[in-house]
Amino acid sequence: MRRHVQCNLCGADDTRQRYKLNGWTIVSCQHCGLIYVNPMPDAETLRAFYTEEFFRGNCRPTGYADYLRDKEIHMHQFRAYWPLIRREFSRPGRVLDIGCALGFFLDMARAEGWETVGIELSEFAAQWARDKLGLDVRTGTLLDVHLPESYFDVVTLWATIEHLADPIGTLREAHRVLKPGGLILITTGEVEGLLDKLSTGLCSWYDPPGHLYYFSTRTLRAMLQKVGFRTLRVQGVHIDPRMIGPLRRPAFRGLNRWLPATGRLWLRLIYRVGLYALERVGLMPPQHIGNIMVALARKP
Ligand SMILES: [Zn+2]
Numbered sequence: 350m351r352r353h354v355q356c357n358l359c360g361a362d363d364t365r366q367r368y369k370l371n372g373w374t375i376v377s378c379q380h381c382g383l384i385y386v387n388p389m390p391d392a393e394t395l396r397a398f399y400t401e402e403f404f405r406g407n408c409r410p411t412g413y414a415d416y417l418r419d420k421e422i423h424m425h426q427f428r429a430y431w432p433l434i435r436r437e438f439s440r441p442g443r444v445l446d447i448g449c450a451l452g453f454f455l456d457m458a459r460a461e462g463w464e465t466v467g468i469e470l471s472e473f474a475a476q477w478a479r480d481k482l483g484l485d486v487r488t489g490t491l492l493d494v495h496l497p498e499s500y501f502d503v504v505t506l507w508a509t510i511e512h513l514a515d516p517i518g519t520l521r522e523a524h525r526v527l528k529p530g531g532l533i534l535i536t537t538g539e540v541e542g543l544l545d546k547l548s549t550g551l552c553s554w555y556d557p558p559g560h561l562y563y564f565s566t567r568t569l570r571a572m573l574q575k576v577g578f579r580t581l582r583v584q585g586v587h588i589d590p591r592m593i594g595p596l597r598r599p600a601f602r603g604l605n606r607w608l609p610a611t612g613r614l615w616l617r618l619i620y621r622v623g624l625y626a627l628e629r630v631g632l633m634p635p636q637h638i639g640n641i642m643v644a645l646a647r648k649p
């Protein structure tokens with residue numbers, strides 16, 4: 350079932366159609382610019398969507414090729430951005446991961462001494478994290494699970510906020526369960542960055558009904574501030590060598606097989622010089638090359 354919704358950020362009901370994809374309509378709010386799917390799948394439809402096939406169904410009809418096999422790619426994101434948070438704390442505390450999938454991030458945080466809780470809508474993923482990793486993962490949405498007030502030091506949403514039916518409601522609840530001074534870290538797609546403009550509507554973040562909301566740095570910052578967070582950083586991420594490494598390898602594997610070692614060196618050199626040249630002539634402003642966004646905010 351589908352239901353018509355008002356803008357999750359400003360409450361208006363005044364939109365213009367942007368795209369039609371996978372049988373869903375993506376609109377943008379004429380008042381605040383938030384981009385979202387409307388009508389929206391209802392709670393029951395969403396619960397039924399996140400099956401095992403979503404995590405390891407070879408991207409059919411949408412979702413991950415194999416979340417388990419590609420663990421290293423996900424770990425790379427955690428290792429790249431978790432230090433932004435960790436350095437703010439002199440010792441490990443309590444972390445809540447919303448949309449924790451199979452629990453890889455929580456497993457890493459626990460190994461560093463953090464006390465961990467996960468929330469995951471997918472029964473398959475939540476069960477896997479409990480059975481295989483022995484993690485405390487609750488099935489449902491943050492709004493279904495009642496957690497104590499001012500309890501966590503950190504809340505994370507790794508590529509989760511775009512999946513939520515009610516992002517502002519979830520952020521408000523995250524604010525409630527955080528201790529004063531606690532931090533929230535969000536990664537999501539960035540729309541209206543350069544890569545998105547170049548690929549209008551074809552960028553992989555437009556993927557309903559998995560992805561329901563599409564943020565720009567402006568709309569994500571506005572949403573965080575509206576529920577009372579003080580934003581410390583909301584930025585598009587440029588091509589980061591730490592992220593490129595593992596992602597590039599599969600793409601180059603086919604080519605590498607046919608090239609002698611000197612050919613591979615030349616290829617790498619051309620790639621680096623090419624990137625540098627694009628940056629020099631201003632075609633790739635470093636802040637807007639990628640279409641990934643990282644946000645960090647504090648509960649005052
Ligand atoms: Zn709006």
